[in-house]
Amino acid sequence: GEDVEQSLFLSVREGDSSVINCTYTDSSSTYLYWYKQEPGAGLQLLTYIFSNMDMKQDQRLTVLLNKKDKHLSLRIADTQTGDSAIYFCAETPPPINTNAGKSTFGDGTTLTVKP
Amino acid sequence: DGGITQSPKYLFRKEGQNVTLSCEQNLNHDAMYWYRQDPGQGLRLIYYSQIVNDFQKGDIAEGYSVSREKKESFPLTVTSAQKNPTAFYLCASSRNPPDNQPQHFGDGTRLSIL
Numbered sequence: 001g002e003d004v005e006q007s008l009f010l011s012v013r014e015g016d017s018s019v020i021n022c023t024y025t026d027s028s029s030t031y032l033y034w035y036k037q038e039p040g041a042g043l044q045l046l047t048y049i050f051s052n053m054d055m056k057q058d059q060r061l062t063v064l065l066n067k068k069d070k071h072l073s074l075r076i077a078d079t080q081t082g083d084s085a086i087y088f089c090a091e092t093p094p095p096i097n098t099n100a101g102k103s104t105f106g107d108g109t110t111l112t113v114k115p
Numbered sequence: 116d117g118g119i120t121q122s123p124k125y126l127f128r129k130e131g132q133n134v135t136l137s138c139e140q141n142l143n144h145d146a147m148y149w150y151r152q153d154p155g156q157g158l159r160l161i162y163y164s165q166i167v168n169d170f171q172k173g174d175i176a177e178g179y180s181v182s183r184e185k186k187e188s189f190p191l192t193v194t195s196a197q198k199n200p201t202a203f204y205l206c207a208s209s210r211n212p213p214d215n216q217p218q219h220f221g222d223g224t225r226l227s228i229l
């Protein structure tokens with residue numbers, strides 16, 4: 001079945017850039033998402049990228065997609081202490097797939113931002 | 116404002132007891148999902164429903180049951196057959212394909228054993 005993998009931990013200094021990486025196995029994925037989870041809360045959608053794009057920028061967030069290598073990354077510029085959270089990568093199969101609508105989530109990357 | 120509401124925020128279960136977690140959404144989404152999250156781990160899918168009166172098992176359905184009698188509501192029952200129920204439970208909803216399908220999450224219910 002589909003699989004999504006992320007490194008578990010990342011630590012950066014305030015003001016630096018953070019890069020969180022994700023690899024996935026389903027080459028037919030249509031949308032790829034990044035979610036943020038703060039302690040004791042649900043997941044919040046940060047951004048997404050459609051599979052026919054290779055880059056998307058949204059303020060401090062940049063998503064890069066290498067479809068050939070099935071690699072997705074999330075770059076956070078000027079990282080702040082408020083960015084400390086768990087970040088989940090997720091992929092969704094295409095509409096014609098029997099699993100359409102079901103997202104597969106990675107295990108999450110815990111980002112720690114040090115002052 | 117549209118959103119997805121889970122209740123209660125904290126729940127305690129005694130041995131042999133069934134408990135029900137509530138999930139309500141007013142986003143007019145057709146699909147709803149239940150996930151379990153253990154400390155330091157990702158999300159594991161328990162059940163999902165893409166339309167009223169229909170639902171499918173996820174990866175870890177044993178010891179859980181659901182119903183989908185209304186579009187807005189997708190309650191999860193943790194039965195006494197679930198021997199290790201302590202976890203953080205997340206409910207989500209989304210539009211069905213072919214629309215862009217990001218999932219909207221509730222704030223979760225933390226279940227513990229007394």
